[in-house]
Amino acid sequence: MAASSTSASSGSRNEEGDTDGISWRLIGAASELANKRCRLMYSSLGYNSDVCLFYVKGEFFAMDARCAHSGGPLCEGDIEEADGVLQVICPWHDYDFDLRTGRSGTSLQQQVYEVKVEDGNVYVKHASRLSLLPFPAEKKN
Numbered sequence: 664m665a666a667s668s669t670s671a672s673s674g675s676r677n678e679e680g681d682t683d684g685i686s687w688r689l690i691g692a693a694s695e696l697a698n699k700r701c702r703l704m705y706s707s708l709g710y711n712s713d714v715c716l717f718y719v720k721g722e723f724f725a726m727d728a729r730c731a732h733s734g735g736p737l738c739e740g741d742i743e744e745a746d747g748v749l750q751v752i753c754p755w756h757d758y759d760f761d762l763r764t765g766r767s768g769t770s771l772q773q774q775v776y777e778v779k780v781e782d783g784n785v786y787v788k789h790a791s792r793l794s795l796l797p798f799p800a801e802k803k804n
């Protein structure tokens with residue numbers, strides 16, 4: 664009954680564009696987000712659509728949070744630089760993913776997203792709402 668209106672009415676509209684389709688999603692103040700190397704951003708579409716926001720060498724990068732291999736937590740991976748390419752190393756099986764392109768030395772491809780900083784705020788282009796806090800669980804009845 665109220666489930667369909669929950670997502671539309673809860674919280675403030677803190678992103679540009681609508682909630683359907685791809686648009687720039689406001690994440691937060693760049694000065695604050697730059698304090699951590701990686702933050703997990705929860706997707707309104709659920710666990711498999713969560714996104715990592717990395718801050719490495721003065722630049723933000725966004726990619727799917729679960730490794731394309733077997734779902735490892737990329738936010739917990741080490742960051743390495745090889746031949747000028749910044750990579751996150753998956754903590755589960757050590758696959759590497761280019762932070763900029765999502766390409767791996769293996770044949771795997773991790774989905775990456777555009778990031779922009781505007782007026783001191785970080786935005787990620789994504790198909791769902793993204794939040795630094797988990798979205799409330801939807802009621803089943």
Ligand code: FES
Pocket residue numbers: 730731732733734735753754755756757758
């Ligand atoms: S789950 Fe990431 S390398 Fe296997």
